[in-house]
Amino acid sequence: MVDHKALIVALDFDDIDSVLRLTDQLDPSLCRVKVGKQLFTRVGPSAVEQLVKRGFDVFLDLKFHDIPNTVANAVSAAADLGVWMTNVHASGGSSMMNAAREALVGRQNKPLLTAVTVLTSMAEADLAEVGFQGAALARVVALAKLTEKAGLDGVVCSAQEASELRKVVDPAFALVTPGIRLKGDAMGDQKRVVDPAAAIAAGANYLVMGRSITAATDPIAAIKRILSSLEPE
Template identity: 45%
Template sequence: MKQSLIIALDFPNLIQTEQFLNQFSSEKLAVKVGMELFYQNGPSIISYVKEQGHDVFLDLKLHDIPNTVKKAMTGLAALGADMVNVHAAGGRNMMEAALEGLDSGTAAGKKRPLCIGVTQLTSTSQEQMNLDQNIAGSLEDSVLHYAKLTQQAGLDGVVCSSHEVKTIHERISPEFLTVTPGIRNAGGQTHDQERIATPEQARNFGADAIVVGRAITGAKDPLTAYLDMKAAWEGISC
């Protein structure tokens, strides 16, 4: 899913998901299925989206003891998602167990889903990290620490804000996947996000993929909003 604009399907049910995706009949999309949609509709939602020809980032942010995460990933691997994730705060052993589960659950001859680690949520501010999480230092240092841990565990990349991408690629590897939420058009509403960026900024920072939700799903004309956002992400003048 590198170089993708990933649309966050933050809908509560299949009906709204169908209505939204029907507007994109001519487009092959990369979409994110998160907790809201997955927990209320179950694994069948992944099958439906894949049947429409789209790539799926299953965003459940697993965070539990290693054995539980391993068993969960074994089951998730069979659903056909292209990418899954865990919370890097779960530790190296947990992330290694996640990969073991994905490997064992992936059918022979199939490619296992990409697995990335969530560093610090883009809704988290410096003050919140210091006070609520009791983590001293800067957000960038915390994100880089989690990114290094994720790389050591063998995962494919991380979820981070666009503002940490350059440091991660310089300090870890240019090939280490960086998936960046918190993407907004210039002047757009920030909603509950803190560390935001425009598609152009994310591209200039070197992000590998961006995740866009309400700026597209909440638009009056989602298809036009998507095409405009995609053009900005790809550096195409409209």
């Protein structure tokens, strides 16, 4: 069964007023929201706090990647904000991911902790440029296995890799998939994109979508159409 809040709306704005105008049109019972580097850097933690007060589950998408102690403290600070999910880079290694996981032990309202595998803006030529020789899928699978071994809750990956990951990770291991586009939408800076229904069919749990919803004339109607498309016929 598809999670009734499988959609995560990416709030890629520069100011809180734009965020609040959009979320006034959204229903927190139908979707979650994502705060990334753009909004967080412009507005700060108050953006998260205001969204939490409005009843939204917030995915704080800052992709922490640093020495273990620094990442552990950052993840702890994210949890203090009341976020539903936060993330790190799996390429930071098992010591860093273990430290992040341990920072959340014992918390009553512990957020999901996920790890980024390979950015959906990267194709195989981009990976080769930074020294990785081989298919993007092999890199994603290796990092997902490392993430699962470290005890995290899931990974951020392209939906193009979801079906292969479902063969090698536990069914409860979450797959969070950005780069989701409706048919006919511009790809923007994404290179490994999938439409919503295909992503869910491949095994994705959560779909991160931005302009397809935020630029719609009626964002909540767009969400309802997308959710309807995810249900089995």
